[in-house]
Amino acid sequence: MQRLETLEATQAFVAANRTHTVALVPTMGALHEGHRALIRHAKTLADIVVVSIYVNPLQFGPNEDLATYPRTLEDDAAACQAEDADALFLPTDAMMYPNGQLEQTLVAPPISLTNMACGASRPGHFVGVCTVVLKLFNLIQPTIAVFGEKDAQQLTILKRMVADLNVPVQLIGHPIVREDQGPLKGLALSSRNKHLVDTLDQQAALLLNEWLIAIETLVKQSGPISSYTSFGTARQQVFANIDPTVAERFKLDYLLAVDDATFQPVDTLKPGVRLLMAAHIGSSENTVRLIDNRLLS
Numbered sequence: 001m002q003r004l005e006t007l008e009a010t011q012a013f014v015a016a017n018r019t020h021t022v023a024l025v026p027t028m029g030a031l032h033e034g035h036r037a038l039i040r041h042a043k044t045l046a047d048i049v050v051v052s053i054y055v056n057p058l059q060f061g062p063n064e065d066l067a068t069y070p071r072t073l074e075d076d077a078a079a080c081q082a083e084d085a086d087a088l089f090l091p092t093d094a095m096m097y098p099n100g101q102l103e104q105t106l107v108a109p110p111i112s113l114t115n116m117a118c119g120a121s122r123p124g125h126f127v128g129v130c131t132v133v134l135k136l137f138n139l140i141q142p143t144i145a146v147f148g149e150k151d152a153q154q155l156t157i158l159k160r161m162v163a164d165l166n167v168p169v170q171l172i173g174h175p176i177v178r179e180d181q182g183p184l185k186g187l188a189l190s191s192r193n194k195h196l197v198d199t200l201d202q203q204a205a206l207l208l209n210e211w212l213i214a215i216e217t218l219v220k221q222s223g224p225i226s227s228y229t230s231f232g233t234a235r236q237q238v239f240a241n242i243d244p245t246v247a248e249r250f251k252l253d254y255l256l257a258v259d260d261a262t263f264q265p266v267d268t269l270k271p272g273v274r275l276l277m278a279a280h281i282g283s284s285e286n287t288v289r290l291i292d293n294r295l296l297s
């Protein structure tokens with residue numbers, strides 16, 4: 001596996017692989033089984049798989065967790081090697097933003113896709129994501145790029161960017177991978193889960209998935225139902241038997257229903273609607289922000 005750490009090495013790699021199909025798996029590192037599933041999926045789609053690791057400062061707000069975002073480069077390299085990735089792209093800030101972040105030309109996705117959910121909670125976040133992903137595409141020139149569906153809003157926005165800007169890359173979504181055993185069973189895998197070391201935080205983190213499942217169960221039982229009613233009823237069911245010290249560690253950021261085709265908010269829950277949730281987990285001085293989603297079928 002090649003490590004691409006300079007612009008020259010990257011350009012030489014791209015030139016050498018021009019006749020091959022190339023799949024890019026963009027990541028911010030701290031790779032987990034979810035990322036490994038993306039790499040394995042990418043291997044089935046293209047001749048060459050490149051994994052990028054770059055903790056993109058442009059997509060973090062001033063009070064967010066850029067400084068504490070987990071960085072585990074050597075473990076990540078070993079995981080990419082074990083999954084038989086062909087190259088690890090490790091751009092630096094100087095390579096990505098040579099004129100500094102304030103002087104960077106930006107890619108702004110449409111307001112209709114960014115004025116809710118993570119776009120509303122994290123102003124500027126999707127401008128940072130679109131800008132870095134377009135730069136990664138221009139640097140690696142992949143045929144295909146694979147993204148996790150946990151970041152459903154991100155994937156929708158990137159698909160729109162690619163269509164609107166005629167970027168010749170096919171975007172593929174990969175289903176959410178969840179913890180399949182242990183105290184976090186059911187939790188969507190995330191690099192930020194590394195911060196969930198406290199037992200009460202772990203129990204609070206499970207509430208995202210449990211609340212989404214409870215809403216889905218209500219929809220299955222009742223047929224189309226108002227989001228307002230079902231969100232509240234499901235919350236009561238899930239939180240009824242929870243220790244108050246655990247419930248205190250769960251602070252909902254948003255819970256929203258969108259039409260999966262248009263990604264616009266809807267009031268009635270039925271198949272084809274995607275539930276989106278984000279919550280801050282932990283005690284007030286020390287929280288981890290987690291997201292999850294569920295497509296109603």
Ligand code: PAF
Nearest residue numbers: 026027028056129132151
């Ligand atoms: O999903 C992520 O890890 C990041 O937002 C991405 C797509 C790698 C861009 O920095």
